[in-house]
Amino acid sequence: MEGRINIPVGDWIEAGVDWILDNLEPALDGIAWFLGLLTNSFEGALLAIPAWLLVLALVGLSWWRVSWRFGIFAILALGLILGMDLWEPTIKTLSLVLAATAVALAIGMPVGVAMARSDWVEASIRPVLDLMQTMPPFVYLIPAAIFFGLGTVPGAIATVVFCMPPVVRLTNLGIRQVNREQIEAGLAFGCNRRQLLTKIQLPLAMPSIMAGINQTIMLALSMVVIASMIGAGGLGNTVLTGIQRLDVGLGFEGGLGVVILAILLDRITQSVGRRRKASS
Amino acid sequence: MEPIIRVRELYKVFGPNPQEGLRLIEDGLDKDTIFERTGNTVGVKDCNLDIAEGEIFVVMGLSGSGKSTLVRLLNRLIEPTAGTVEVRGRDVTRMSQRDLIRLRSEDLAMVFQSFALMPHKTVIDNAALGLEIAGVGRARRRERAQEALDQVGLKAHARSYPDELSGGMQQRVGLARALATDPSIMLMDEAFSALDPLIRTEMQDRLLDLQREHRRTVVFISHDLDEAIRIGDRIAIMQGGEVVQVGTPKEIITHPANEYVRSFFHGVDITQVFQARDIMDSENIPVLDADTTAGEARNRIAHVPGNEAVIVDAGGRFQSVVQAKRLGELTLDRAASEVAVEVEPVPEDTALADLPRRAAQSPVSIPVVDGEGRFRGLVTLQRLVEALDRSRNAAAANGDY
Secondary structure (H helix, E strand, O other): OOOOOOOOHHHHHHHHHHHHHHHOHHHHHHHHHHHHHHHHHHHHHHHHOOHHHHHHHHHHHHHHHOOHHHHHHHHHHHHHHHHOOOHHHHHHHHHHHHHHHHHHHHHHHHHHHHHHHOHHHHHHHHHHHHHHHHOOOHHHHHHHHHHHOOOHHHHHHHHHHHHOHHHHHHHHHHHHOOOHHHHHHHHHOOOOHHHHHHHHHHHHHHHHHHHHHHHHHHHHHHHHHHHHHHOOOOHHHHHHHHHHOOOHHHHHHHHHHHHHHHHHHHHHHHHHOOOOOOOO | OOOOEEEEEEEEEEOOOHHHHHHHHHOOOOHHHHHHHHOOEEEEEEEEEEEOOOOEEEEEOOOOOOHHHHHHHHOOOOOOOEEEEEEOOEEHHHOOHHHHHHHHHHOEEEEOOOOOOOOOOOHHHHHOHHHHHOOOOHHHHHHHHHHHHHHOOOHHHOOOOHHHOOHHHHHHHHHHHHHHOOOOEEEEEOOOOOOOHHHHHHHHHHHHHHHHHOOOEEEEEEOOHHHHHHHOOEEEEEEOOEEEEEEOHHHHHHOOOOHHHHHOOOOOOHHHOOEHHHHOEOOOOOEEOOOOEHHHHHHHHHOOOOOEEEEEOOOOEEEEEEEHHHHOOOOOOOEHHHHOEOOOOEEOOOEHHHHHHHHHHOOOOEEEEOOOOEEEEEEOHHHHHHHHHHHHHHHOOOOOO
8 A cells, every 4th residue: 555645635524523623613503503493493383283284284285286186195195194103203304304495595595696696606606516416415414413413403404405506506597597688677777786686586587496495395305314314303213213123114104204295395385486377 | 959869989899808809990900800809899889879859760780780789888788898878968878876777767768679578577567667676656656557558558458467468469568668667768679570560560650659649769779671761760770880871761762871771672662751742843833823824824834844834822722733735725815724623732741652543543743732732842743753763773772673
């Protein structure tokens, strides 16, 4: 092995992590506190509602926003979850997804807007997004566990990092794709920079942004399952237990719960982007 | 009268180094050479225009001639490289951002080729966009947007969405959006070019109707000479970023500055441009009283090239036409009016296109009168044929006929 070049990237990362641990502890605590509060509030609120009422609300939403066929699917699917006695882990997973998505959108959309406004910002953010998307998701679990220990919060943090890129990319893309004459129309009628963004660019980019939000939610759901490896709980935990005990039935039940949640979230969020027409 | 828009030595060079491009223009290099050497594209070159208040000023040219760039320099959607644009004496090119925004929202409205409506807003909210941006309250702006929609004939579609309307109706929304802010200047960039020919004509008529109700200054970009002739008070023709000719439709057609200008005539119906007053003979026609004798009438006709005279009343109003050969039937002391032919005169703004039909029905030349019925001249058969022949040649200038 002598004479071979060895770039100690791993050592640098470890040194970086140590430095963050030594110097940024208050910031880490703050983030942990905030995310913990957010996920716990979602979970508390969703669990406080009786299961039948929440099922009814979800079915109603599916019926109204998607179609009556999808409403019937929602009844059967949610009935199955209740029947498999997976209601509580499903809600826990849902809360984590919602909390992580909320944070990802709060950070991701402004970043997307900044990228759309400046080629320089776009050029510097793009490699970061590439890195975030291609890094195997398990890798995020290690620093998350080191910084925040085990449990829901590190799971949520890893999820935020993993699910953010689509909304950033599609916000940027959506704004950049707005027709030149529509931008000119805004300017010609006297828009300032802020009005151009809020009255022209964001509304016209909305279909693209909604697609980004949908993708972010889907990625959050897939990451939440992985995050159960560091104790995030929820349906991922059910799957993990199935793996550990080599219990095919249990693993499949957990997996089915994830699939049902994914289908419901996907269809319902996709329908939000559609325009509600005034009845004529 | 002071022009409402005054453009002086305006240049726009696109590319990596506009100032270098500008220097090369001053050195006398042409557009293509400058692009080859520096990668800079000359958009508009040394443009000087005076646009009068209340006129429809059409800027014509082929695509790439710089006409769309020019109109965007007027409201500074594009920053000029050099030169000035004054609107009511204020230099737009040096205005602060704040003043520019106020000018755009109060005085300069724009209509776009692709309509550029907001698909997520209803028709009325689209029409109210300018007012919304200016911060006008919801109720007030809807009221004014509704008035603008009424003006363009879209009263009933206020609650529709743009994609539910036809192209012509969508552009009427675009027009209503511009009218809603009650601007004194409207910039129309190929506003009707995306529409079917029939709808286009209808929109041109609508624009002219709107002008009759409330005169605004309109700068209209077009690549269609027919359109320019129909609506334009004056036309500027652009070629390679330069304005090569400015004039009334008639001036442009009778004296095209070069072959490029002439090339636009192909397929254009020029007989709409010329009117009775342009081809009538007003000098060589003896004008007689009701009691002029046949002898005097023959004497007067003998002194002019033609063989007709007209009889007018005391107020100069046209009565009838007298032909030399009919006067021969009378003794010299009889009144010339006994053999005069009474025909219906035409107003002096009658289009050349409408005259041949009249000439075919009339036994004598066509008398032309002004608004009060006073005699102005005669359109003889010879003059009519000459004029038709000239316009056919103009239309065939490309040699395609």
